[in-house]
Amino acid sequence: MLALLPSILSLLLMYFVQVYHDPNRSDDKRHLNSFSIISVITAAYLMLVIIGENIFTMGLSGRIFSFTLLLILLISPLTIVTRTQPSESSKILFDERKSLIEEETLSKDQEIQVPSPKGESLNLLQSMKTLDFWLLFIAMSCGMGSGLATVNNMSQIGSSLGYSTMATSTLVSLWSIWNFLGRFGSGYISDYMLHTRGWARPLFIALTLGTMSIGHLVISSALPGSLHIGSVLVGVCYGSQWALMPSITSELFGLVHFGTIFNSIAIASPVGSYIFSVRVVGYIYDREASESGMCIGRSCFMLSFLIMASVTLGGSFISFALFLRTRRFYKEVVCAQIQASTAL
Structure with a gap:
């Protein structure tokens, strides 16, 4: 059953995936860094737990505590997601700037010259x-x-x-x-x-x-x-x-x-x-x-x-x-x- 869990979750959540254009692209790197820091902390925590279980004998209360802390780390990326949701004012600003951004993108794409056939798909x-x-x-x-x-x-x-x-x-x-x-x-x-x-x-x-x-x-x-x-x-x-x-x-x-x-x-x-x-x-x-x-x-x-x-x-x-x-x-x-x- 556990082997089927990743596939089941992907099928259940795929309908919620949508293309999202962030009106403030300067925050993208900051949010990505936050996800990366949480991932590294989770990996370090798991490493300490695995090594600790081989050195010390953990009782039931210790296992419950370590498991609860792991769940908190796994859920913590949701806090970043909620903070990145655009407000109504930012959505209006994004709609006003969208046409201008598309024009700038088109002009810059025309300026890029591909000097190698490897640049083609x-x-x-x-x-x-x-x-x-x-x-x-x-x-x-x-x-x-x-x-x-x-x-x-x-x-x-x-x-x-x-x-x-x-x-x-x-x-x-x-x-x-x-x-x-x-x-x-x-x-x-x-x-x-x-x-x-x-x-x-x-x-x-x-x-x-x-x-x-x-x-x-x-x-x-x-x-x-x-x-x-x-x-x-x-x-x-x-x-x-x-x-x-x-x-x-x-x-x-x-x-x-x-x-x-x-x-x-x-x-x-x-x-x-x-x-x-x-x-x-x-x-x-x-x-x-x-x-x-x-x-x-x-x-x-x-x-x-x-x-x-x-x-x-x-x-x-x-x-x-x-x-x-x-x-x-x-x-x-x-x-x-x-x-x-x-x-x-």
Whole structure:
């Protein structure tokens, strides 16, 4: 039933979604920052609760208190929504300015010159004929595939290295928080660097894949605490891929067919997961396991993570090649569009 809850909520609430034009666009960033702060606070609170449950024994009253505080944090974004509702006077002012804004937008759009064919919106077949599409697809296969292989085998990795069941369960729970921090942090940083310095987003995919390679190497070392440190690095970098890939897809191939192209590139995740989880990690684990099917020791996963470290490092080089191919496009087209939109 819990698995159906997200889909049911989406179907129930989709009729309340509407396009809303804020007459005071200067407040948009402030409201977005408020949502972001609440999200980070909620993630930090969940992390403290998960770690605290493994250190201290919480009674019934403590669990009720922590759950109530979590509900308050989850409901708190509604206070921002209620404060952002426009007043009647602002609606009248917006109606008076609407025609003027549309005229200014049209004139500024006419001034923008698109110096590259990448500035056009491509369909799926046109996108698949470009080298950029396949560079991004292969890079995502390396990053998302190895990340999923890591979290899917976290329990077996912990058991083979002597971690308790509680410790491995905690790592799996904390993975979602590292994942969130990666999505949030990479999105914020890449936006900031793109707006201020014109850095192309593929550069950040190259950096995160390089860092993920280090995380795989740390796990393969099987040193004390290596699984904790490695899972943090891999989890953050895995989440970063899911924040950067949609933005890069929309910027390189346009928004007209964004849904189709995005989901086509997202196929890289299950493809990579199958290759690494089944053909690499699963195969090597079965080869090293005893007749009882159990494997204990560093040899169970060391070679697997060395292979994934090498592959993600190769994906980093592929992403850097995509960065070199698109950095001029980002400076001449994407940054020009950003400057034009912020000037409105």
